[in-house]
Amino acid sequence: MVEAMKAIRFAQHGEPSRVLETEDLPVPEPAEGQVRVRVLATPVNPSDLLYVRGYYAGVQARFPARVGFEGVGVVDALGPGVKDLTSGQRLSVVNGQGGNWAEYAVVPAGDLFPVPDGIPDEQVASFVINPASVILMVRRLLAVPRGEWLLQSAAGSELGRMVIRLAKRDGFRTVNIVRRRESVAELEALGADAVIVSTEGPIDEQVRATVGPEGVKYAIDPVVGETGTQMFRALHEDGRMLVYGSLTGEPIRVGEDPRYILAGRRIVEVFWLGYWLPRLTDAERRQLREDIVALMREGTIETSPGRKYSLDEIGEAVVQAEQKGRQGKVFLVPGK
Numbered sequence: 001m002v003e004a005m006k007a008i009r010f011a012q013h014g015e016p017s018r019v020l021e022t023e024d025l026p027v028p029e030p031a032e033g034q035v036r037v038r039v040l041a042t043p044v045n046p047s048d049l050l051y052v053r054g055y056y057a058g059v060q061a062r063f064p065a066r067v068g069f070e071g072v073g074v075v076d077a078l079g080p081g082v083k084d085l086t087s088g089q090r091l092s093v094v095n096g097q098g099g100n101w102a103e104y105a106v107v108p109a110g111d112l113f114p115v116p117d118g119i120p121d122e123q124v125a126s127f128v129i130n131p132a133s134v135i136l137m138v139r140r141l142l143a144v145p146r147g148e149w150l151l152q153s154a155a156g157s158e159l160g161r162m163v164i165r166l167a168k169r170d171g172f173r174t175v176n177i178v179r180r181r182e183s184v185a186e187l188e189a190l191g192a193d194a195v196i197v198s199t200e201g202p203i204d205e206q207v208r209a210t211v212g213p214e215g216v217k218y219a220i221d222p223v224v225g226e227t228g229t230q231m232f233r234a235l236h237e238d239g240r241m242l243v244y245g246s247l248t249g250e251p252i253r254v255g256e257d258p259r260y261i262l263a264g265r266r267i268v269e270v271f272w273l274g275y276w277l278p279r280l281t282d283a284e285r286r287q288l289r290e291d292i293v294a295l296m297r298e299g300t301i302e303t304s305p306g307r308k309y310s311l312d313e314i315g316e317a318v319v320q321a322e323q324k325g326r327q328g329k330v331f332l333v334p335g336k
């Protein structure tokens with residue numbers, strides 16, 4: 001029985017490359033209803049880095065705090081009362097308190113998603129956060145009808161690429177905002193119907209030139225700031241925009257131009273997966289899992305694997321994860 005493990009922790013909020021430390025800690029024991037998993041791979045997601053910086057309001061860090069909300073692992077030990085899981089079974093591991101950036105993690109059994117064989121580890125490692133957000137935002141909350149336009153920013157992100165492929169499959173059209181011209185051809189090859197470069201002219205004007213003068217009815221934005229502000233102005237009078245990230249950390253301004261607030265009924269709404277997942281019924285949760293598996297099998301929902309790092313290389317990994325123009329998702333591989 002292994003008694004010690006490597007894990008990443010931080011003792012205060014700050015720049016991830018400075019505050020994150022690789023430490024030797026005791027292997028945790030699963031309590032009632034919990035499962036210990038041996039972590040095979042765990043992504044470096046924007047939410048992990050927001051959490052380390054202290055900007056992730058949904059989860060409060062208790063110092064010294066563990067990190068890593070998502071990953072793939074195998075069942076290592078079951079706590080009392082846990083049934084229906086077997087030792088060695090591979091699972092998608094959602095760790096709501098953070099702690100997957102480690103060789104072992106302990107999580108409630110209900111936060112594990114068994115995934116069928118045949119789906120690669122990197123896909124299982126990113127099984128929930130981006131895929132579930134895409135499905136809930138686009139299919140459930142906005143329910144974008146066939147033929148309609150969906151406007152999205154940060155379209156070259158892993159999540160944005162999933163949206164583009166889902167649009168092809170479900171029959172709606174995407175108008176995609178990127179910050180670099182180099183992303184345009186790549187996204188068009190993926191199936192983007194239109195790609196706008198945010199630095200090449202006002203976004204609202206570029207969007208209306210594409211979708212028509214009335215504007216767009218559906219939008220999703222993780223960039224906020226000037227991009228979110230101009231996306232708001234690109235909305236149709238009945239338009240609805242889900243804000244689901246804070247990549248610039250700057251405000252969206254909705255009130256400065258009366259043309260967009262003293263007319264119509266534009267809705268700007270927050271989307272956070274941590275709010276929606278616990279509100280799903282068991283049947284909805286099962287359906288979501290089945291939908292993700294089906295969309296992964298056909299390649300609609302897919303994460304491109306980027307560089308892989310050991311836990312000892314955490315400083316390099318977090319810097320690489322935020323490189324402009326980075327290709328593929330950065331993973332930590334605890335056994336590397």
Ligand SMILES: NC(=O)c1ccc[n+]([C@@H]2O[C@H](COP(=O)([O-])OP(=O)(O)OC[C@H]3O[C@@H](n4cnc5c(N)ncnc54)[C@H](OP(=O)(O)O)[C@@H]3O)[C@@H](O)[C@H]2O)c1
Pocket residue numbers: 045046047129130133154155156157158159160179180183222223243244245246247248271272273274321323324325326329
């Ligand atoms: N609310 C929720 O529940 C929820 C759930 C899942 C994901 N998210 C959010 O979804 C977003 C995408 O996640 P991901 O894992 O797909 O990310 P990712 O693969 O790391 O991609 C990040 C993308 O954002 C772009 N970007 C970064 N900083 C930017 C800035 N200041 N201005 C404009 N674009 C910028 C990058 O553009 P370049 O290609 O030009 O470098 C890159 O394409 C993140 O904001 C994340 O927090 C939210």
